Amino acid sequence: MASTVSFNQMVRYIYGTRYITYSAYCLLIYDHLLTFADELNLVWQSRSMNLVKALFIFNRYAVPVMLAVDVALLSGGLPSTALRPMCKGWIIFDTIVELAALGSTTCITNMRVRNLWADRQDVDRFLSLVWVLQFLASVAIMVNYLVKNAGSFSYEPNFNICFGTVHQAWWAWVPAMVFYVVLFIAMIMKALSTPRNEHTPFLSVLLRDGFVYVVVVFSSMLFNLLSWALAPAGLVQMPHYSSWAIATIAITRFLLDLQKRYYIELAPPEDDATDEFPMSEPKWSVWKATSQITPTLNDPFYAYYVAPFPMTDMRRRNSTQQALLRDLRNDGPPHDSV
Numbered sequence: 001m002a003s004t005v006s007f008n009q010m011v012r013y014i015y016g017t018r019y020i021t022y023s024a025y026c027l028l029i030y031d032h033l034l035t036f037a038d039e040l041n042l043v044w045q046s047r048s049m050n051l052v053k054a055l056f057i058f059n060r061y062a063v064p065v066m067l068a069v070d071v072a073l074l075s076g077g078l079p080s081t082a083l084r085p086m087c088k089g090w091i092i093f094d095t096i097v098e099l100a101a102l103g104s105t106t107c108i109t110n111m112r113v114r115n116l117w118a119d120r121q122d123v124d125r126f127l128s129l130v131w132v133l134q135f136l137a138s139v140a141i142m143v144n145y146l147v148k149n150a151g152s153f154s155y156e157p158n159f160n161i162c163f164g165t166v167h168q169a170w171w172a173w174v175p176a177m178v179f180y181v182v183l184f185i186a187m188i189m190k191a192l193s194t195p196r197n198e199h200t201p202f203l204s205v206l207l208r209d210g211f212v213y214v215v216v217v218f219s220s221m222l223f224n225l226l227s228w229a230l231a232p233a234g235l236v237q238m239p240h241y242s243s244w245a246i247a248t249i250a251i252t253r254f255l256l257d258l259q260k261r262y263y264i265e266l267a268p269p270e271d272d273a274t275d276e277f278p279m280s281e282p283k284w285s286v287w288k289a290t291s292q293i294t295p296t297l298n299d300p301f302y303a304y305y306v307a308p309f310p311m312t313d314m315r316r317r318n319s320t321q322q323a324l325l326r327d328l329r330n331d332g333p334p335h336d337s338v
Contacts, residue, residue, distance in 0.1 A: 013234025087162035
């Protein structure tokens with residue numbers, strides 16, 4: 001990465017970073033609003049809490065708040081008297097939170113892929129070990145980076161922003177990227193080793209949910225890595241915020257889609273459908289229950305679309321089921337069938 005740039009180049013880089021960051025943040029908030037009704041129906045229908053739900057809430061709400069502060073700091077509109085003393089502390093805190101967010105997304109993805117291999121304890125243990133190793137490696141690299149470069153985190157008076165070097169920080173993305181490659185290979189192996197039949201929604205479950213998510217997140221990390229390793233110093237913040245927003249959108253969509261699929265795949269025949277409500281209109285009343293649903297336990301992919309969020313009320317589960325079926329009949333199926 002180039003160590004020095006001219007003032008005119010720095011102006012272009014800073015303004016380019018601002019525009020891309022603003023766009024990414026607007027996209028994050030827009031997607032949050034689009035999926036808020038689904039969140040109410042699919043996540044908050046139960047007061048119970050599990051690890052996936054806790055990590056989902058963390059990414060869903062902590063990340064937008066952190067990025068809102070980052071956008072404000074990057075805008076150059078804050079008073080210099082307030083900005084100057086907080087730059088170093090905020091950059092360190094922001095880095096720690098982003099590391100936690102990265103660890104939570106890899107943890108969620110690892111749990112979903114491990115469910116695919118529930119019948120193979122050796123594979124399950126291997127994937128767990130790989131996740132622990134990659135997270136520890138990411139923490140070690142980031143701690144080393146903060147110790148060596150914390151002195152460069154300072155106030156930039158020309159642009160009224162916080163700034164710092166990312167020398168050798170691109171290594172922090174390598175462990176997670178290697179981990180996603182391992183998950184990708186694990187999904188391919190499971191897909192190739194499982195025969196297709198009426199109980200294996202091959203494209204919808206593996207390709208659409210798993211592969212697409214991994215590719216999106218891996219690509220955003222690769223963008224960060226290449227930018228920090230090769231781009232000029234003035235562009236160090238450009239991939240940081242946009243990639244974080246994209247990864248948050250991806251994990252949110254991934255989990256909400258899994259929860260929807262749980263209802264759809266295990267839904268009763270259309271003739272039994274009652275009490276249908278559109279997902280855009282969350283219902284908090286006591287709904288009339290339909291017939292209970294028995295999971296297709298002979299489906300080798302059942303563990304993959306088992307609801308990631310806890311549910312304690314059968315009536316609410318069945319009502320949400322009918323809402324999704326209503327959406328499918330109005331808008332068409334969300335995926336191709338094989």
